[in-house]
Every structure is written in structure tokens, then in C-alpha cells.
Amino acid sequence: MARPKRSASDLSDFEDPLKNYEKPSYADALERSLSEDPVTVMETTPFRTITPDTKIEKAMRMMVEDDLACLMVEDRGRLVGIFSERDVLNRIAEDFEAIKHGPIRVVMTRDPVYIHDTDSPAVALNLMAVGGFRHIPILDVDDRIVGILGPIRVVRYLQRFLED
Amino acid sequence: MGLRENILTDPVSELELRDLVPVDRKATVREAAALMRDHRLGCVVIVDAAGKPVGKFTERLLMSGLLKDPACLDKPVEKFMYADANPIRQDAPIADMIRMLKDRELRFLCVTDGGGKAAALTGPRGLMEYVADHFPRQVKVQKMDSKVYMEKREGA
Numbered sequence: 362m363a364r365p366k367r368s369a370s371d372l373s374d375f376e377d378p379l380k381n382y383e384k385p386s387y388a389d390a391l392e393r394s395l396s397e398d399p400v401t402v403m404e405t406t407p408f409r410t411i412t413p414d415t416k417i418e419k420a421m422r423m424m425v426e427d428d429l430a431c432l433m434v435e436d437r438g439r440l441v442g443i444f445s446e447r448d449v450l451n452r453i454a455e456d457f458e459a460i461k462h463g464p465i466r467v468v469m470t471r472d473p474v475y476i477h478d479t480d481s482p483a484v485a486l487n488l489m490a491v492g493g494f495r496h497i498p499i500l501d502v503d504d505r506i507v508g509i510l511g512p513i514r515v516v517r518y519l520q521r522f523l524e525d
Numbered sequence: 526m527g528l529r530e531n532i533l534t535d536p537v538s539e540l541e542l543r544d545l546v547p548v549d550r551k552a553t554v555r556e557a558a559a560l561m562r563d564h565r566l567g568c569v570v571i572v573d574a575a576g577k578p579v580g581k582f583t584e585r586l587l588m589s590g591l592l593k594d595p596a597c598l599d600k601p602v603e604k605f606m607y608a609d610a611n612p613i614r615q616d617a618p619i620a621d622m623i624r625m626l627k628d629r630e631l632r633f634l635c636v637t638d639g640g641g642k643a644a645a646l647t648g649p650r651g652l653m654e655y656v657a658d659h660f661p662r663q664v665k666v667q668k669m670d671s672k673v674y675m676e677k678r679e680g681a
Binding site: 387388389390391392395418421422424425430446447449450451453454455457458483486487489490491493495512513515516517519520522523 | 526527528529530532533555558561562567583584585587588589591592595598620623624626627630632648649650652653654656657660
């Protein structure tokens with residue numbers, strides 16, 4: 362069906378819904394990046410994943426050998442948990458010998474808070490600051506893991522803007 | 526003044542510093558780990574009799590210690606600690622702290638007072654809180670639960 366033609370009088374009634382929109386202004390490049398860049402500017406790769414059946418001791422060895430503070434737990438392409446040094450302290454240390462051959466799924470943090478790769482660095486930093494999360498997985502639009510953000514990467518990001 | 530300028534000029538004491546949990550070097554790894562759990566900290570600072578920092582013990586060291594020697598929990602923390610607490614004066618600019626964290630890839634720094642005594646703990650988390658406080662744009666209306674996303678797309 363043909364779209365009805367608009368007359369000049371119809372167009373004169375048009376009111377731009379964004380007419381009062383004020384473009385944000387930023388004091389410096391850091392503020393602009395925090396607000397407008399995608400979080401992927403913060404070096405969100407590389408990362409390592411394990412499965413829920415990975416043995417606890419093996420996961421811990423991976424973290425020590427690769428100098429990682431956490432691993433993401435993936436099941437059939439979906440993020441199902443995160444395993445971090447904090448989990449070792451809280452759930453493993455006192456019973457290490459008894460549970461080290463068990464699966465990571467019993468000690469991992471389930472359903473971790475995540476962000477999407479289109480979210481801004483400000484969103485990530487706020488979640489980490491307010492929620493107290495040291496690491497935040499980053500997912501794409503199909504909810505597949507594309508990266509992780511941790512404290513060292515945040516520090517590197519901030520440092521970039523302090524250099525002359 | 527922008528956020529960058531604030532970071533360059535504000536002292537470390539402007540950050541929301543964490544309470545420091547001092548530990549004697551003769552304390553066991555189990556005692557140090559219990560303190561970290563109780564205080565929700567990733568690190569305790571080993572201090573000498575004068576209260577000056579002489580080392581630190583972190584979650585990372587706990588994990589590697591367990592893998593090397595499962596009996597480490599009953600051994601003195603001094604056998605496993607880092608022999609440097611990475612002190613930073615509370616009047617140093619935050620920018621110095623960021624540089625130190627980046628160059629040495631650290632997660633915890635021991636904040637010292639004018640006399641060099643261990644006074645507080647800080648790290649990237651303190652920086653994130655500072656950014657959140659000093660850069661309110663977007664920050665006040667953030668989602669805190671990832672599940673707030675729509676399950677299905679609405680509209681076109």
C-alpha cells in the first residue's frame with residue numbers, strides 16, 4: 362500500500378523531540394571516554410575460560426601459572442560463573458585437601474554480574490565500585506563472553522589519560 | 526576542574542581508604558586468611574613492632590601457598606609474604622599511586638602516615654570509588670543487576 366504523501370502543513374506541525382537535548386560537555390578526554398567510549402577500550406582481553414567440571418586444583422594452577430586473578434566458567438557457550446582468588450579464600454582454603462579434586466562448580470560464584478561490550482567504562486567502574494566486584498565479565502549482544510575487566514586493566518586505562 | 530586534573534592534584538588521603546589489618550610476621554597463614562575473610566580484604570599488611578610495614582600477604586599468595594604446600598596454613602605468614610608492602614604516603618598525589626599500581630601491576634598499596642607507619646590500605650577499588658564520586662555523570666543511574674535487561678526486544 363502506498364504511503365500517503367505529507368503536505369507542507371503536516372511538516373509544519375512536526376516537533377523535534379530532541380530540540381531541548383543538550384550535547385554533554387566534558388572537561389577532559391578522560392571524562393569523555395568514561396561516558397562515550399565502549400568498555401572494550403579498556404583492554405578487556407585476553408581472558409581464559411573453564412567449564413563447570415574443571416577440577417578445583419587444576420583451575421588454581423591455571424591461575425597461578427598464567428598470573429590470573431580469575432577465570433570465567435562457561436557452559437555450552439554461556440557464562441555460568443566466575444572463579445576468583447576470593448573464592449579460594451572464602452570457600453577453599455580451609456578444606457583444600459578435601460575438595461581439591463572436586464569440580465569448580467561447587468565453589469565458583471554463580472551468575473556473576475556482567476556488562477555488555479557496548480556499555481561505557483563509567484558503567485563498568487560504577488559497578489565495580491558500588492558492587493565491590495573486582496572482575497566483571499563482558500558479553501556481546503548474543504550474551505557470549507568477549508572479555509573481562511579487572512583492576513589492573515582499569516589502572517592501565519586511567520594511566521593512559523594522565524600521560525602528557 | 527576536570528577529573529584528570531583532580532587525579533593529578535588530589536592526595537591519596539582523598540580516596541576512600543580501607544582499614545588496614547596489621548598482622549605480626551609470626552602469625553600463621555590460617556590466622557592471616559581468617560582476618561582477610563572477616564574484614565573482606567584481599568590483603569593484610571605485616572608490620573614490625575613500631576607499626577611500620579614490612580610486607581604483605583595476599584589472596585594470590587594464599588592460593589600459590591596452598592598449591593605448593595597444603596600444610597602452609599599452620600606455618601608463619603612471614604615464610605610466604607611479599608617482603609615489600611609497597612608503601613605510599615597519604616599526601617602523595619593519586620596520579621603517583623596510579624603509576625605505581627600500573628608499573629608494578631599491584632592490587633594493594635599500604636598507605637603510610639608522615640612517620641612511615643602503616644595507616645590504611647588502598648588499591649584499584651579506591652580509584653574506582655573516587656571516579657564514581659567525582660564523575661557523577663551516568664553513575665547515579667546505573668543498573669546494579671544485569672537481569673534488568675528486557676528478555677525480548679520491544680518495538681521494531
